[in-house]
């Protein structure tokens with residue numbers, strides 16, 4: 001189907017919304033993004049972009065701009081929290097040389113996407129909070145300022161509390177996973193090289209990697225905790241709480257924690273993947289369709305994949321309804337598999353009981369020594385997937 005004559009609204013100028021706007025515009029659609037915030041901005045935090053996300057940036061012509069603002073990861077290193085010695089080192093450059101993993105500051109990625117969106121002629125309307133979305137032959141946005149706007153298609157890339165998801169699905173019941181997380185960025189005074197380090201402790205782990213040419217280090221620290229903590233990752237916390245929770249951590253982790261001055265904390269909640277991603281002339285993507293725990297670092301990468309497949313399906317099917325049906329058919333199973341993998345991942349780093357812990361670390365060490373390539377390759381189904389291959 002030619003998208004030239006179609007007026008498409010994307011709700012949300014996050015990573016998913018901007019990418020969808022670009023992919024749809026590249027197919028000729030007349031695209032307008034409605035964003036509730038007063039500016040297209042992002043919080044200070046890092047993201048890992050894996051090869052399956054990079055292929056979408058490449059297909060949209062954004063790879064050179066992305067490479068300017070990102071750091072290429074060389075390896076992943078697992079460490080015990082008390083010793084600085086490595087439990088396992090996975091050399092990405094050696095065993096997955098054709099797959100590029102990158103670290104990027106979220107604000108820098110958003111800048112790359114927002115510049116491209118503007119250059120492509122997408123209309124961006126800020127300070128437009130959507131209250132409700134109404135499906136129909138001409139779907140309608142109901143804005144908080146009382147205005148109503150019609151389109152041929154409305155795409156909800158409106159995140160965790162998506163009003164577009166609510167128009168397609170019954171409300172779900174997220175549940176607290178018993179884990180809280182902190183995130184922060186500190187100066188790279190430890191000369192952390194271009195690698196992701198995971199420090200594994202009992203009931204907690206800390207991941208860190210460099211950003212912005214290695215000048216700063218992104219930290220995400222996760223702790224098992226019985227008490228509930230609020231969802232949403234903008235809650236300011238006292239750095240002392242983070243330091244207390246990770247008091248036993250040594251070496252580089254300790255040195256980084258000592259520098260923390262500003263930290264956010266949030267509770268990790270599990271949400272079901274939405275059953276209905278599209279109907280009539282409404283569709284959802286990214287966190288609106290499938291919020292994920294951070295343990296596979298795939299939320300943004302999945303949003304990239306969704307955005308590409310949505311535009312591709314619309315362009316290759318005879319009408320909007322068939323395009324949207326194909327979009328959900330191509331995405332639901334894969335996104336669900338990734339989210340399941342993320343749900344199952346945290347406990348592996350959190351083993352508490354010393355003999356089990358020791359054995360697990362030994363198994364990791366031996367596995368890494370005997371078959372490092374197999375350990376790197378175990379996620380080929382995820383990272384080696386090219387959603388743009390064979391696109392129409």
Ligand SMILES: Cc1cc2nc3c(=O)[nH]c(=O)nc-3n(C[C@H](O)[C@H](O)[C@H](O)COP(=O)(O)OP(=O)(O)OC[C@H]3O[C@@H](n4cnc5c(N)ncnc54)[C@H](O)[C@@H]3O)c2cc1C
Pocket residue numbers: 011012013014015016017034035036037045046047048049128129130131157158159160161162163183220233285286287288292294296297298299300301302303
């Ligand atoms: C700590 C942490 C670390 C992460 N690390 C990684 C990682 O390493 N790699 C990775 O791939 N992913 C990672 N993720 C996940 C990733 O950040 C998200 O999955 C991704 O940003 C989702 O993008 P989105 O566009 O779907 O939603 P969002 O980024 O939430 O964007 C939604 C947009 O919609 C707007 N909006 C919402 N409601 C309305 C409304 N009613 N009206 C108008 N506008 C509205 C919002 O203002 C926002 O701009 C991480 C997440 C966390 C919390």
